Amino acid sequence: MADWNEDSLPGLDWRTRLIAPAPNPPAGFHSLAPAVYRGSTVVFARLSEAVDDWRQAERYTYGLYGTPTTLELGLRIAALDRGYHCFVAPGGQAALALVYLAYCRAGSHALIPESAYGPTAELGEDLLAGFSVEIERYDPLIGGGIAALIRPDTALIWCESPGSITMELQDVPAIAAAARARGVAVALDNTYAAGVLFDAFAHGVDVSVQALTKYVGGHSDILLGAVSVANEAAYACVGRAHRLMGMAVSPDDCALALRGLQTLGVRLERLERTALVVARWLKERPEVAAVLHPALPDCPGHEVWARDFTGSASVFSIVLADDWTAARTARFVDALRLFRIGFSWGGVTSLVMAYPDSARLGARRERLVRLNVGLEEPADLIEDLRRALEQA
Numbered sequence: 277m278a279d280w281n282e283d284s285l286p287g288l289d290w291r292t293r294l295i296a297p298a299p300n301p302p303a304g305f306h307s308l309a310p311a312v313y314r315g316s317t318v319v320f321a322r323l324s325e326a327v328d329d330w331r332q333a334e335r336y337t338y339g340l341y342g343t344p345t346t347l348e349l350g351l352r353i354a355a356l357d358r359g360y361h362c363f364v365a366p367g368g369q370a371a372l373a374l375v376y377l378a379y380c381r382a383g384s385h386a387l388i389p390e391s392a393y394g395p396t397a398e399l400g401e402d403l404l405a406g407f408s409v410e411i412e413r414y415d416p417l418i419g420g421g422i423a424a425l426i427r428p429d430t431a432l433i434w435c436e437s438p439g440s441i442t443m444e445l446q447d448v449p450a451i452a453a454a455a456r457a458r459g460v461a462v463a464l465d466n467t468y469a470a471g472v473l474f475d476a477f478a479h480g481v482d483v484s485v486q487a488l489t490k491y492v493g494g495h496s497d498i499l500l501g502a503v504s505v506a507n508e509a510a511y512a513c514v515g516r517a518h519r520l521m522g523m524a525v526s527p528d529d530c531a532l533a534l535r536g537l538q539t540l541g542v543r544l545e546r547l548e549r550t551a552l553v554v555a556r557w558l559k560e561r562p563e564v565a566a567v568l569h570p571a572l573p574d575c576p577g578h579e580v581w582a583r584d585f586t587g588s589a590s591v592f593s594i595v596l597a598d599d600w601t602a603a604r605t606a607r608f609v610d611a612l613r614l615f616r617i618g619f620s621w622g623g624v625t626s627l628v629m630a631y632p633d634s635a636r637l638g639a640r641r642e643r644l645v646r647l648n649v650g651l652e653e654p655a656d657l658i659e660d661l662r663r664a665l666e667q668a
């Protein structure tokens with residue numbers, strides 16, 4: 277059934293005319309900007325074409341399963357990841373939840389590194405425990421030793437490298453090899469690498485997750501996540517869950533992510549340079565006991581980073597000297613002016629966060645501070661840190 281207009285159906289009531297179909301995009305308007313296609317319902321020419329099909333690549337069926345804008349973002353991320361396909365989710369945490377739901381059933385066992393982003397582990401230990409999924413935390417430095425933890429009911433092994441806040445580097449290829457030998461899926465939170473500094477699929481991962489909120493968005497103004505899959509089997513598994521979870525994403529946010537992708541390369545280069553200048557300066561300071569930045573040769577796991585990554589990113593942590601108390605650490609954080617106190621990372625603004633209540637950080641929790649450098653001049657950031665360290 278062809279679209280109608282006032283010429284093809286004359287004499288309609290004005291209320292009916294208000295419902296005119298959306299016009300086609302104007303011929304000859306070759307804009308450089310990502311187009312925003314909104315839409316829940318898409319219409320079909322005949323009933324036989326109205327197939328309710330979640331398989332996103334083939335045709336449009338309903339906005340939830342893809343619009344030109346949301347599918348374009350998925351295609352671009354899949355191409356960058358060198359994956360088979362990428363599903364876009366409403367946020368990084370939603371993307372992580374999608375992977376759990378795709379692979380775990382009642383009675384499943386899942387392994388997650390102790391260093392993982394807190395809410396990922398909490399989702400397993402809280403909501404999923406209620407559905408009889410058992411979550412076991414493992415030492416992030418376990419490498420191929422993960423084989424000893426794999427059980428007949430193990431359905432999923434999570435990796436995150438470097439780990440959130442504590443920055444441990446994981447031997448992902450060794451973990452993936454052990455998992456593959458037992459037929460267990462490996463999912464990686466690849467947000468640190470922005471999907472590009474670590475080639476997840478070349479290193480044996482089945483599913484690579486990214487919070488697009490961070491580097492791809494790049495300006496602290498959207499929440500989006502991506503789940504890239506390595507092959508048809510992972511596509512079918514994640515795709516089914518994506519459809520049933522109703523993970524709708526805003527085409528407007530996807531268009532912002534598509535815009536962010538255009539400057540991802542230059543931003544990452546600049547952020548890496550600035551982070552290294554700042555990290556090396558902090559290493560020389562008497563107030564700082566350790567700088568946890570994977571590109572520094574004495575950072576635990578540096579050799580894994582040098583082997584597997586093509587660059588480093590904007591986020592790293594410092595451990596203040598042994599005699600610093602939680603109160604002094606808080607005075608330092610409060611004294612910073614350019615580093616704003618805020619969660620998240622990967623945007624243009626430098627950020628700082630401390631975790632005095634985190635049991636996971638053990639004895640370091642009073643003295644560990646995470647920094648995210650932004651696009652400010654390195655000399656200004658160093659001056660901000662110098663002044664705050666001295667004031668504290």
Ligand SMILES: Cc1ncc(COP(=O)(O)O)c(C=O)c1O
Binds near residue numbers: 368370488
């Ligand atoms: C490593 C990591 N993964 C996932 C997420 C979740 O992303 P989002 O904030 O988009 O839900 C975060 C957020 O801070 C993160 O740090």
